[in-house]
Amino acid sequence: MMDSLDAVVAQVQALSGSADDCVHLAGLLKQSEQVLQVHAPRVGYALQALDPAKHSLGYLYLLEAHSAGTLSRELAGSFLVAATNFLTVCSADQIRLAIDKFNILCRRLKDHAMQMMEPSSALLPLYAAIRKSQPSSEYLTPLHADYLLLCLLSKCYKAGLKILEDDIFEIDQKRTGLIPRDFLLHCYYGGMVYIGLKRFGKALEFFQHAITAPATVLNAITIAAYKKFVLVCLIHNGQVPPFPKYTPSVVQRNLKSCAQDYFDLANLYNSRNITDVKRCVHAHEDVFKNDTNMGLANQVIASLYKRNIQRLTQTYLTLSLQDIAETVQLEGPKEAELHILQMIQDGEIFATINQRDGMVSFQEDPEQYNTRKMANKLDSEIQNIIRLAKKLTSVDEQVLCDQNYLSKIGKDRPRSVRPLPSFG
Amino acid sequence: MVIEGLEGTGSRGGGGGGGGGGGGGAEQMDVESYASLYTGHTKIARLHFIADHCHSRALELEALRMAADEIKKGENTTLYRENMEKIAGRLGGPYMLDQDWIDSVDRKAAQRQEKLEMELNGYKTNLIKESIRMGYNDLGDFYYARGDLQQAFKCYVRTRDYCTTSKHIIAMCLNVILVSIELGQFVHVSNYVSKADQTPDVQDPIVLAKLRCAAGLAHLESKKYKLAARKFVDTQFELGNNFTEVIGPQDVATYGGLCALASFDRAELKSKVIDNIGFRNFLELVPEVRELIHDFYASRYASCLGYLQKLKPNLLLDIHLYDHVEALYEQIRHKALIQYTNPFISVDLNTMASAFKTSVAGLEKELAALIMENQIQARIDSHNKILFARHADQRNATFQRVIQTGSDFQRDTRAMLLRANLMRHDFIMKG
Numbered sequence: 001m002m003d004s005l006d007a008v009v010a011q012v013q014a015l016s017g018s019a020d021d022c023v024h025l026a027g028l029l030k031q032s033e034q035v036l037q038v039h040a041p042r043v044g045y046a047l048q049a050l051d052p053a054k055h056s057l058g059y060l061y062l063l064e065a066h067s068a069g070t071l072s073r074e075l076a077g078s079f080l081v082a083a084t085n086f087l088t089v090c091s092a093d094q095i096r097l098a099i100d101k102f103n104i105l106c107r108r109l110k111d112h113a114m115q116m117m118e119p120s121s122a123l124l125p126l127y128a129a130i131r132k133s134q135p136s137s138e139y140l141t142p143l144h145a146d147y148l149l150l151c152l153l154s155k156c157y158k159a160g161l162k163i164l165e166d167d168i169f170e171i172d173q174k175r176t177g178l179i180p181r182d183f184l185l186h187c188y189y190g191g192m193v194y195i196g197l198k199r200f201g202k203a204l205e206f207f208q209h210a211i212t213a214p215a216t217v218l219n220a221i222t223i224a225a226y227k228k229f230v231l232v233c234l235i236h237n238g239q240v241p242p243f244p245k246y247t248p249s250v251v252q253r254n255l256k257s258c259a260q261d262y263f264d265l266a267n268l269y270n271s272r273n274i275t276d277v278k279r280c281v282h283a284h285e286d287v288f289k290n291d292t293n294m295g296l297a298n299q300v301i302a303s304l305y306k307r308n309i310q311r312l313t314q315t316y317l318t319l320s321l322q323d324i325a326e327t328v329q330l331e332g333p334k335e336a337e338l339h340i341l342q343m344i345q346d347g348e349i350f351a352t353i354n355q356r357d358g359m360v361s362f363q364e365d366p367e368q369y370n371t372r373k374m375a376n377k378l379d380s381e382i383q384n385i386i387r388l389a390k391k392l393t394s395v396d397e398q399v400l401c402d403q404n405y406l407s408k409i410g411k412d413r414p415r416s417v418r419p420l421p422s423f424g
Numbered sequence: 425m426v427i428e429g430l431e432g433t434g435s436r437g438g439g440g441g442g443g444g445g446g447g448g449g450a451e452q453m454d455v456e457s458y459a460s461l462y463t464g465h466t467k468i469a470r471l472h473f474i475a476d477h478c479h480s481r482a483l484e485l486e487a488l489r490m491a492a493d494e495i496k497k498g499e500n501t502t503l504y505r506e507n508m509e510k511i512a513g514r515l516g517g518p519y520m521l522d523q524d525w526i527d528s529v530d531r532k533a534a535q536r537q538e539k540l541e542m543e544l545n546g547y548k549t550n551l552i553k554e555s556i557r558m559g560y561n562d563l564g565d566f567y568y569a570r571g572d573l574q575q576a577f578k579c580y581v582r583t584r585d586y587c588t589t590s591k592h593i594i595a596m597c598l599n600v601i602l603v604s605i606e607l608g609q610f611v612h613v614s615n616y617v618s619k620a621d622q623t624p625d626v627q628d629p630i631v632l633a634k635l636r637c638a639a640g641l642a643h644l645e646s647k648k649y650k651l652a653a654r655k656f657v658d659t660q661f662e663l664g665n666n667f668t669e670v671i672g673p674q675d676v677a678t679y680g681g682l683c684a685l686a687s688f689d690r691a692e693l694k695s696k697v698i699d700n701i702g703f704r705n706f707l708e709l710v711p712e713v714r715e716l717i718h719d720f721y722a723s724r725y726a727s728c729l730g731y732l733q734k735l736k737p738n739l740l741l742d743i744h745l746y747d748h749v750e751a752l753y754e755q756i757r758h759k760a761l762i763q764y765t766n767p768f769i770s771v772d773l774n775t776m777a778s779a780f781k782t783s784v785a786g787l788e789k790e791l792a793a794l795i796m797e798n799q800i801q802a803r804i805d806s807h808n809k810i811l812f813a814r815h816a817d818q819r820n821a822t823f824q825r826v827i828q829t830g831s832d833f834q835r836d837t838r839a840m841l842l843r844a845n846l847m848r849h850d851f852i853m854k855g
Contacts, residue, residue, distance in 0.1 A: 183851065315796055
């Protein structure tokens with residue numbers, strides 16, 4: 001019995017050299033899973049004999065077998081240490097050969113970190129794990145969702161930013177072991193991280209990905225994403241856009257009934273009447289609290305004040321604080337002054353307060369679009385767009401050369417006229 | 425030119441008929457002269473409307489008395505009964521419920537109905553198109569006189585199948601239009617007006633004028649003031665008194681003038697109303713409307729709004745216009761405010777308030793509302809009470825739009841590529 005375990009260890013040590021050997025090793029290890037399970041308690045010692053950096057594949061299998069099932073506290077602690085170390089030093093090529101196992105291991109790491117209430121401890125190793133399991137930075141892995149969840153729990157939003165700033169284009173199940181649920185979770189958690197960073201525009205983008213992902217059934221993640229989408233839309237844009245036409249019909253039909261309270265809030269927000277909106281939030285307080293959206297709901301109310309004040313800047317050149325307080329339904333001129341001061345500091349309006357007369361003068365946006373900074377910004381945006389357009393062209397070419405596509409096109413047209421694929 | 429005198433002639437203003445009631449205070453409408461402008465059913469309907477909606481007993485009784493006289497000339501016993509109930513004996517002797525008259529009229533009517541129906545059946549068996557058509561027509565007229573509008577409508581519509589010349593078709597359409605207007609079903613009115621318009625060889629200007637008026641009324645009812653105005657100002661003056669069972673020429677002037685003021689822009693107002701010779705003839709009948717249009721065009725807003733106020737009580741008693749008066753007045757007032765501020769870079773709100781005869785605070789609120797709806801491009805300096813015109817900076821706006829479009833494009837393209845990938849790998853969330 002011991003022999004089989006030792007045999008496995010020996011194989012690992014022998015075959016971890018070149019790439020071909022590793023592939024061979026992967027096959028062998030798969031077959032030896034049973035063995036590993038049987039010898040679970042002794043695997044810990046076997047691990048000592050292996051070097052996580054050189055024998056990553058074997059180490060992976062052994063570590064995974066070692067940590068299967070429920071672990072005692074100190075075992076869990078030692079597992080965390082071992083896993084952290086492994087993830088930091090392991091070799092990317094090797095672990096890519098057994099990607100499912102790798103995902104299981106990482107998930108286990110995340111679960112233990114959460115159980116021990118130390119989500120931040122798993123951040124660095126998971127980040128390393130993501131970078132290693134991604135064939136390129138455009139691929140989405142199941143680890144993305146776990147990593148973002150840990151960022152949220154530990155409130156380290158900036159850490160999540162590094163992952164989120166990569167544009168995700170490739171969803172390849174075979175190479176990353178991804179399932180649709182992971183994608184939706186990634187969008188949902190990603191949106192929440194952006195909310196934490198107060199970048200509402202990007203948050204909206206992520207939530208919209210979750211809502212418009214192809215689906216045949218409605219699921220809880222989409223509903224939760226939609227609820228946050230509505231609230232963030234109100235804060236950022238002041239109105240909720242209708243569904244884009246590529247939203248799956250299942251979602252379009254059923255979402256209204258699941259999120260009725262949010263719809264009511266959105267409709268009332270349109271009326272710009274602050275007392276109505278406050279009343280609505282109050283009435284649906286339980287629902288909002290259940291969905292942990294109370295904070296967002298309060299931000300919606302605050303944003304309505306701001307929006308009303310901004311509308312005043314479009315209409316008036318100067319206005320007394322008393323009038324502002326009346327129009328926007330604030331308590332009194334003092335509160336109006338506080339609000340406006342805050343907005344000026346945040347750069348949301350351009351105004352000066354004349355305290356002697358109790359007047360506020362509104363000014364135009366001083367941005368003249370003629371500085372070097374602005375020129376640089378425009379330039380970088382143009383570069384981004386050119387890059388994006390190139391990607392679009394390449395994807396288009398890929399589709400044009402795709403067998404399925406050509407056979408479909410070929411069927412519709414007469415044989416004598418073969419279409420030439422166009423470029424650009 | 426002072427509007428005085430009680431003689432009802434064709435040159436009197438209809439809607440402004442109350443102007444003759446003496447100067448100052450509440451303008452009392454002169455019911456008699458007003459009613460003398462109309463004939464037929466609309467006269468009675470208008471009198472009833474006035475009686476229902478006016479505020480003075482005297483006027484009410486006067487209207488009901490005239491209505492009673494008019495009804496007795498006809499054969500509509502149900503209406504007679506209704507009228508008598510309204511009067512409720514307040515007018516004394518000759519205006520009590522005359523049951524004998526009712527019975528005799530009903531009897532005669534029953535006999536006539538039988539006779540007409542028998543004749544119609546006879547014609548039907550003989551299958552002579554023209555006779556059947558005339559038979560249905562007569563039946564329709566009979567029902568109309570009796571006040572049974574639904575039946576009359578049905579009969580007139582049936583004549584359609586037996587119409588052979590365009591004249592027949594026009595006659596049929598006009599009858600249906602008449603009944604529909606009285607029923608208040610303006611959808612039918614629009615339908616039959618377009619039917620009549622499509623009939624070839626319609627040359628008679630009177631007929632054309634009637635059709636235009638009917639179309640105008642239909643548009644007015646559905647609150648499409650611009651279309652209504654266009655129809656009314658295009659009505660030929662040959663209409664004269666030929667359509668008084670529906671509408672009088674002074675009404676054409678009033679409705680057309682007010683709708684035009686509320687909905688035409690300055691160029692259209694000049695070309696279609698002020699320079700329009702045909703419509704000018706109508707306006708001569710209602711000098712007040714003519715004056716107020718000219719005042720508006722010449723920016724004499726105080727006097728324009730003054731005329732409007734004077735006309736208001738009488739217009740509220742007009743059956744077609746009463747629920748549009750408020751909306752039209754509001755639109756005219758807004759147009760006046762916008763036109764006033766248009767040529768200036770800065771406007772002192774005090775002078776403007778005196779020009780419009782309101783308070784500065786009220787004026788400020790009105791202007792703020794108009795600015796928020798983007799009807800006026802300006803900003804208010806509430807401290808010094810000045811309105812400053814504000815012209816959007818095109819260059820900045822363009823830059824902002826460019827940046828916005830750029831980021832929208834990027835966002836949408838990224839989403840699309842992601843979605844394309846999801847679909848390629850069949851990455852669908854299934855149960």
